[in-house]
Amino acid sequence: MPSEPNAPQTILILGGTSEAAELARDLVARHPDARVITSLAGRTRDPAPLAGEVRSGGFGGVEGLANFIRAERVTRMVDATHPFARQISANAIEAAKIAGVQLDIRTRTAWAKQPGDNWIEVETLNQARDVIPPRARVLLALGSQHIGLFASREDVHFIVRMIDPPEHPLELPDHALILGRPGDTPAVETLLLIAHSITHIVCRNSGGKAAYAKIEAARELGVPVIMVGRGD
Numbered sequence: 495m496p497s498e499p500n501a502p503q504t505i506l507i508l509g510g511t512s513e514a515a516e517l518a519r520d521l522v523a524r525h526p527d528a529r530v531i532t533s534l535a536g537r538t539r540d541p542a543p544l545a546g547e548v549r550s551g552g553f554g555g556v557e558g559l560a561n562f563i564r565a566e567r568v569t570r571m572v573d574a575t576h577p578f579a580r581q582i583s584a585n586a587i588e589a590a591k592i593a594g595v596q597l598d599i600r601t602r603t604a605w606a607k608q609p610g611d612n613w614i615e616v617e618t619l620n621q622a623r624d625v626i627p628p629r630a631r632v633l634l635a636l637g638s639q640h641i642g643l644f645a646s647r648e649d650v651h652f653i654v655r656m657i658d659p660p661e662h663p664l665e666l667p668d669h670a671l672i673l674g675r676p677g678d679t680p681a682v683e684t685l686l687l688i689a690h691s692i693t694h695i696v697c698r699n700s701g702g703k704a705a706y707a708k709i710e711a712a713r714e715l716g717v718p719v720i721m722v723g724r725g726d
């Protein structure tokens with residue numbers, strides 16, 4: 495339902511990204527009268543603090559999201575989720591129609607290949623796994639749900655970086671686990687690539703600033719990046 499012209503706004507940010515956190519900070523600072531709610535999927539155990547209100551966990555599909563919008567009298571929804579989080583973005587489009595709220599889509603644009611980049615571009619994670627050369631030492635810069643796909647590459651040493659310790663031992667036969675967030679400068683990522691003698695990086699073309707430092711470090715060192723595209 496459209497809001498009263500001067501009624502306080504309730505803005506729902508579909509988040510889980512650094513851009514969503516920045517947006518929440520900005521909206522809270524610029525619109526002190528507005529209610530700003532960031533929604534997280536609830537996958538990260540100890541998410542960084544966010545400005546405004548935070549809710550966590552799935553809504554229960556399109557209908558659940560539409561119900562939430564109505565119940566909380568959301569006046570505007572912003573999709574600032576990760577570009578590979580396709581389900582929630584599709585749900586947001588449908589739920590916005592059903593509940594009759596404005597939807598702003600703020601999905602990051604993909605990274606463009608720069609001079610000096612050595613990218614092996616593939617369309618799927620399966621293809622990424624299959625193009626890794628034998629005996630490579632690979633920084634696997636992927637979410638934990640995708641790691642198991644690489645278990646069949648017994649001939650490859652994987653370096654996996656995760657924010658939270660895994661709940662179960664990783665299925666990869668030969669790997670090292672690094673706990674922590676990605677380095678925010680190319681210099682930090684360069685040190686990591688050198689320290690682990692990394693020969694290849696596998697990642698998805700997420701776009702955005704937060705994960706780009708490793709791409710710049712790879713360019714600097716001439717390390718090939720097996721880049722999974724978005725398929726669009």
Ligand SMILES: NC(=O)c1ccc[n+]([C@@H]2O[C@H](COP(=O)([O-])OP(=O)(O)OC[C@H]3O[C@@H](n4cnc5c(N)ncnc54)[C@H](OP(=O)(O)O)[C@@H]3O)[C@@H](O)[C@H]2O)c1
Pocket residue numbers: 508509510511533534535537550551552553554555556558559574575576578579580581582583585637
């Ligand atoms: N995919 C990635 O590589 C990636 C990387 C970094 C951060 N993230 C963040 O992690 C979250 C989950 O990503 P995903 O790829 O698993 O998403 P997805 O496949 O698009 O979503 C799967 C289900 O998770 C719930 N969900 C996802 N994002 C949500 C949110 N912000 N608030 C409430 N529920 C949410 C929804 O459940 P219901 O249908 O029950 O509502 C959705 O149907 C997203 O918020 C995304 O921004 C994802």
